[in-house]
Amino acid sequence: MPSSISPSKARKHEIHGTHEGALPAGLRKTAADRPGQAQPVPTRDIPARPWAKMGAAVFLLVALLVSAWEWEARTWLGLHAGDIDDSPQSWAEQRRLADFAPVAIVGDSRILFDTDLDRFRQLTGVRPIQTAIVGTNARALLASYANDPGFHGLLIVGLADLSYFRPEGVGLGEGYLKAYDKNDKPAQLSGLWIDRLLQRYIAFLDSDYRLSKWAIRFDHGWRKGVDSPYEDVWKLSETYDRRQYAMWDRIETDPYLRAHARHAWNLFKGPPLPPAIADSVIANSAEAVRRIRARGGDVIFIRPPSAPELRKVEEGRLPRAKGWDRLISGTRAKGIHFDDLPAAQGLVIPEWSHLSRKCATVFTDAYVRRLVQLTPRIHLLANAPPPLTRADCVAKGAA
Secondary structure, three states: OOOOOOHHHHHHHHHHOOOOOOOOOOOOOOHHHOOOOOOOOOOOOOOOOOHHHHHHHHHHHHHHHHHHHHHHHHHOOOOOOOOOOOOHHHHHHHHHHHHHOOEEEEEOHHHHHOOOHHHHHHHHOOOOEEOOOOOEOHHHHHHHHHOOOOOOOEEEEEOOHHHHOOOOOOEOOHHHHHOHHHOOOHHHHHHHHHHHHHHOOOHHHOHHHOHHHHHHHHOOOOOOOOOOHHHOOOOOEEEEHHHEEEEOHHHHHOHHHHHHHHHHHHHHOOOOOOHHHHHHHHHHHHHHHHHHHHOOOEEEEEEOOOOHHHHHHHHHHOOOOOOHHHHHHHHOOEEEEHHHOHHHOOOOOOOOOOOOHHHHHHHHHHHHHHHHHHOOOOOOOOOOOOOOOHHHOOOOOOO
């Protein structure tokens, strides 16, 4: 051994190999082994394994589990592929189109559920832009159109009286309105398109029945001091392209879900609304209507049906004469109340607040035929289908 090599270095040669710094196979150099040099990216030997078979096994297991959950979603939960979740991005997409459309719709969930956009088009050749939002005060949406200099069309304002005349608060649509100008970024739009594509084929992606939401609903007040999820509003509708909403068929066929939906409304209980509130609401609405008309647009109000169980409470808190009738006269606008549509009487309202899918088509047919009599902006087509009646959506002999 050369005299220039110290005993410690000799031992290093014996341990590390044939040259200084060498390491046995399977080990990597550390910073101490490489003085004055940057530490390389750590590497390790990959052991020989049947990686292709293992990957195939994992893929098959994941595919099996996903298929099983999809089967459960469709057969047990009653979910459907093609039920596309609504979102602020989806709403903003339609809202941007409203400035170029002859007819747009705003309001709360009643006009959203109760309007069949395809039936509207069959009758008039026009498919309205649907910008109503569940759980939202229609006044805020009316104001957003009044503040939009680009809108010159016919605005249909659908309303539930107690929502429209409530003292304050926008409701669930507040986030939609605040984020409207921010929902056109490439990342948001691409996410919206990818989500839609997947939901056309996969039912379990329904946001109302994600496992994190669905599992907690088994808690019926078991935890003291914690609000029961039974008090929340659960899935009521399905959503299709261009925000076409319709009643989820399980609300019509499942007694448990139907009873829960009725319970969630709590019959809209509350004290009567003060006259001063109605005065303020009507004054603000009149100003919004005036501004839209000043640009060449127009506004027509529509009051969709509610079941007698809810209507009794609604009339007790805000009678038609003090709410709807004053709104129409105070805004000098035209309106369509379901009380005044013979074809809209006695329709099926499973959970008392929204029409069944078939009856929504009947109500749309009825109010559109009245609409074309109130405005020259739309016309009934010469080849329009014949009028629908209650018999088209209510089983024979049903009460």
